[in-house]
Amino acid sequence: MIIREMEMDDIERVAEIEAQNFAKPWTAVGLFTYFMREDAKFFVAVEDEEVVGYCGVLISIDEGDITNVAVEKSRQGKGIGTELVQAMIHNMEEAGVTTLHLEVRASNENARKLYERAGFLQDHIRKEYYSEPTEDGIAMSRRHSH
Template identity: 55%
Template sequence: MILREMLVDDLEQVMKIETELFSPPWTKEGFFTYLTRKDAMFLVVEEKGEILAYCGLLMVLDEGDITNVAVRPDRQREGIGHFLMDSLIRLAEQQGITTIHLEVRVGNRTAIRLYERMGFTRDGIRKKYYTDPVEDALLMTRQAQKVPQN
């Protein structure tokens, strides 16, 4: 498996995963817009030319907002999501990000467990945040690990 930045050429495969997993899905144009921004980091996990997973982070000062995390349905539960999130967090911290926020459907227990294992804590609920179907969003935050100063 290779971790790398998402490229415009990846969007066909990314959109296939996006439309399979999310309702409503992001548009190809939406992804394209973020790929051109300097304050955005979008990563993919690739194996033999196939995109297995992707995620995105928007950065403002020392904070980041995770826009999406997706693992191809036939490759879930293999540790790819953990690898992707761990990589995203480390790369964000290298760029000075100390706080990362995300929201996730309250019913997505698998993702919530992953985020909690990655050090995210529950902050609150956004009522009826998601549509199709309508569902609350769980807000979560992760603070960078403090390195003791000698």
């Protein structure tokens, strides 16, 4: 498996992975809008020439906000998400981003475990941050120490 930056041709496939995983998925058009932003960076995981997962981050000087992480349903639980997040952390550190932030659904144990193992700590709870279904968000962050 390789991790590389997302390209325009990956967007349709990434939109499929979004639709498999989220009640309110980003559409291809929405993804494209972010893709064009100077402050956004997306990575994809590729296995046998097929995109099987992706993650995105919005950068503001030395801080990054992780927007999405998702892996194709049939390939979850095999370490792809972990590799994507690790690759993103590494890339952000190289770019001088010292703090990464994210929000995760309180019930999303797999994702929370993954982020904790990657060095993210819980900051605070955002009451009813999510809709459909309504749920608290857990804000987490990871500080890079030099």
